[in-house]
Amino acid sequence: xxxxxxxxxxxxxxxxVNVGPKSFANALIRQGYQAVQVDWTPVAxxxxxxxxxxxxxxx
Amino acid sequence: xxxxxxKGHYIDSLESxxxxxxxxxxxxxxxxxxxxxxxxxxxxxxxxxxxxxxLLACSDADYVIVAEADSQEAFEAAVDEMxxxxxxxNAVEAEESYATVADAVAAHPKANLCSIAVPGExxxxxxxxxxxxxxxCCVFSNNVPLExxxxxxxxxxxxxxxxxxxxxxxxxxxxxxxVLSSINARGPFGxxxxxxxxxxxxxxxxxxxGSGVSQTIGTGGNDxxxxxxxxxxxxxxxxxxxxxxxxxxxxxxxxxxxSVLQKVLDxxxxxxxxxxxxxxxxxxxxxxxxGAIWAENLDDCGQKALGLIxxxxxxxxxxxxxAMAAEAVKGMAPEQKYVRGAxxxxxxxxxxxxxxEAVIGPIYANNPNASPLQLPDxxxxxxxxxxxxxxxxxxxxxxxxxxxAGVRKPAILREAADPEVAVILLDFILTPPGxxxxxxxxxxxVRRAQKMARQRGGRIAFVASVLGTTADFQNIDDQRRKLxxxxxxxxxxxxxxxxxxxxxxxLKKEIG
Numbered sequence: 001x002x003x004x005x006x007x008x009x010x011x012x013x014x015x016x017v018n019v020g021p022k023s024f025a026n027a028l029i030r031q032g033y034q035a036v037q038v039d040w041t042p043v044a045x046x047x048x049x050x051x052x053x054x055x056x057x058x059x
Numbered sequence: 060x061x062x063x064x065x066k067g068h069y070i071d072s073l074e075s076x077x078x079x080x081x082x083x084x085x086x087x088x089x090x091x092x093x094x095x096x097x098x099x100x101x102x103x104x105x106x107x108x109x110x111x112x113x114l115l116a117c118s119d120a121d122y123v124i125v126a127e128a129d130s131q132e133a134f135e136a137a138v139d140e141m142x143x144x145x146x147x148x149n150a151v152e153a154e155e156s157y158a159t160v161a162d163a164v165a166a167h168p169k170a171n172l173c174s175i176a177v178p179g180e181x182x183x184x185x186x187x188x189x190x191x192x193x194x195x196c197c198v199f200s201n202n203v204p205l206e207x208x209x210x211x212x213x214x215x216x217x218x219x220x221x222x223x224x225x226x227x228x229x230x231x232x233x234x235x236x237x238v239l240s241s242i243n244a245r246g247p248f249g250x251x252x253x254x255x256x257x258x259x260x261x262x263x264x265x266x267x268x269g270s271g272v273s274q275t276i277g278t279g280g281n282d283x284x285x286x287x288x289x290x291x292x293x294x295x296x297x298x299x300x301x302x303x304x305x306x307x308x309x310x311x312x313x314x315x316x317x318s319v320l321q322k323v324l325d326x327x328x329x330x331x332x333x334x335x336x337x338x339x340x341x342x343x344x345x346x347x348x349x350g351a352i353w354a355e356n357l358d359d360c361g362q363k364a365l366g367l368i369x370x371x372x373x374x375x376x377x378x379x380x381x382a383m384a385a386e387a388v389k390g391m392a393p394e395q396k397y398v399r400g401a402x403x404x405x406x407x408x409x410x411x412x413x414x415x416e417a418v419i420g421p422i423y424a425n426n427p428n429a430s431p432l433q434l435p436d437x438x439x440x441x442x443x444x445x446x447x448x449x450x451x452x453x454x455x456x457x458x459x460x461x462x463x464a465g466v467r468k469p470a471i472l473r474e475a476a477d478p479e480v481a482v483i484l485l486d487f488i489l490t491p492p493g494x495x496x497x498x499x500x501x502x503x504x505v506r507r508a509q510k511m512a513r514q515r516g517g518r519i520a521f522v523a524s525v526l527g528t529t530a531d532f533q534n535i536d537d538q539r540r541k542l543x544x545x546x547x548x549x550x551x552x553x554x555x556x557x558x559x560x561x562x563x564x565x566l567k568k569e570i571g
Contacts, residue, residue, distance in 0.1 A: 001216060001219065001293070001294055001297045002219045003219070003294075003297050003298045003301040003302075004219065005195075005218070005219040005220055006195070006219065006220070006221055006294075006298040006301075006302075007298070007301055007302060008171075009171050009172065009195050009221070009232070009233075010232075010233060010273075010274060010298075010302055010304065012169075012171055012233075013169070013233075014171065014172060014232060014233045014234075014235050015167055015169045015170045015171055015172070016170070016172050016173070016174050016235070016237075017160055017163045017164065017167070017170045017172070017173045017174070017189070017194060018173075018174045019160060019173060019174065019175045019176070019177060019185050019189070020071060020174065020175060020176025020177055020199065020200075021071045021073040021074070021176055021492070022071070022073075022074070023073050023462075023492040024174055024176060024199075024237075024238060024492055025174075026492070027236070027490075027491035027492040028174075028235055028237070028491075030491060030532070031235055031236060031242060031491060033235045034167075035174075036155055036156070036157065036163045036166070036167050036170065037155065037156035037157070037163075038156065038157050038158070038159060038160055038162075038163050039069075039156045039157070039158060040069075040071075040177050040185070041069040041120070042069070042119055042120060042178075042181060
């Protein structure tokens with residue numbers, strides 16, 4: 001497999017987008033790394049049918 | 060019973076746990092639960108009798124605070140205090156937050172990795188968004204369908220990106236400890252592993268010996284199963300072989316599915332860097348036929364890796380363990396004869412059961428992979444028993460015990476209450492998002508357990524190991540010291556701790 005993008009990651013400064021518990025982002029920041037938080041919530045409030053509809057509509 | 064429902068207010072599982080802990084500690088609160096009204100959460104509410112029609116009618120998107128309290132006033136005061144503590148706790152370093160991955164990447168174009176920990180059913184969507192935005196992924200979510208896992212890994216391969224996990228507990232990238240990893244020194248060893256604890260364990264041995272890791276790549280426990288085909292293991296080997304900072308490669312997994320194993324062994328045969336392979340349960344000759352160094356277990360894997368750079372790890376010798384066991388049985392009552400293991404890591408429970416059953420015979424456990432003897436009632440240990448508190452029965456609606464030390468805490472006094480118990484075996488796992496002081500958290504219970512045993516005219520031996528490094532915020536040396544000062548017999552590794560526990564039980568049987 002072409003590993004150029006992975007090697008680029010290994011040689012870059014790590015900047016993490018954290019989708020999930022804030023404590024994971026904070027743990028990285030405490031270690032001196034950059035992390036930005038995405039406040040994830042279930043799409044359509046967790047309603048499966050609405051979620052399927054949203055996906056279908058490409059929203 | 061008092062309750063509050065807030066529609067559309069989302070908090071993640073770790074926040075829920077924290078809020079639940081804080082609320083339960085408030086005066087006038089007998090028991091309480093805080094979190095999203097998901098299916099598993101409702102089951103827990105039912106189990107503890109904190110439920111009514113209104114709560115059952117809530118959806119996954121509703122936030123609920125439920126408690127049995129002395130009065131409405133006590134409940135309100137407790138909730139106010141909980142909210143105050145939560146606000147204080149959330150006033151944290153991650154000041155910027157975004158609604159979507161796309162927004163975050165637009166604001167931070169240098170973003171290069173996405174850490175994803177959402178409920179398993181939502182993971183594929185989030186991973187696709189991240190991969191499509193050009194981000195490598197580390198997916199902590201568990202319970203992801205294998206078909207979803209295959210899809211996300213195929214997309215990652217197509218794009219030349221990493222997709223670590225799902226169910227990836229450990230990954231160290233560019234020196235950063237992601238998800239539940241330990242903080243490790245950097246060094247010449249690159250690790251790809253399907254067992255988070257396995258990676259963390261071997262990396263910790265390297266750290267303790269003064270070496271370290273270039274990168275560690277967690278594939279998730281299902282990667283080497285037939286439907287996923289080892290996609291991330293193969294990608295990880297390619298990446299580490301190409302990485303100039305990685306001089307040696309270490310691979311860790313349970314024995315892969317046969318079709319996957321052959322593919323992986325072929326790849327290992329072509330690898331040009333020195334490599335140590337631990338595929339638990341895989342025939343030694345097949346590993347050695349690839350030109351790799353075979354490792355028997357986690358300790359051996361760390362030791363053989365260190366051998367490549369002329370170093371070695373110091374583990375307790377048989378003679379040292381025998382001497383510790385001889386000391387430990389002194390003062391035990393005649394009826395004390397069983398070991399009870401309470402684990403926060405599944406890999407560690409398996410390892411301990413296998414190490415001990417060779418010496419003391421069959422052991423009851425709550426995981427069929429660890430032992431054929433299944434414990435019928437999880438709240439009632441029998442004879443020699445080991446329980447993995449990371450199993451689903453304990454973690455439904457709660458984070459893993461590596462983060463939430465409270466999951467396992469009740470085990471100590473429960474096991475100690477049984478006069479036939481001679482040894483309580485524990486593991487402690489350090490990680491930046493974990494409990495700030497997992498050893499300190501249980502010391503009071505250890506002391507109380509020791510007192511209970513003394514009052515019965517006996518003595519309980521506590522045996523433990525700590526997984527982590529001196530670079531972890533909790534510092535492994537401090538954690539070990541605290542345990543030792545409380546009379547806990549601390550071994551260098553989980554395997555050694557299990558060996559010691561088994562030696563104590565065998566010796567006790569011999570002397571009666």
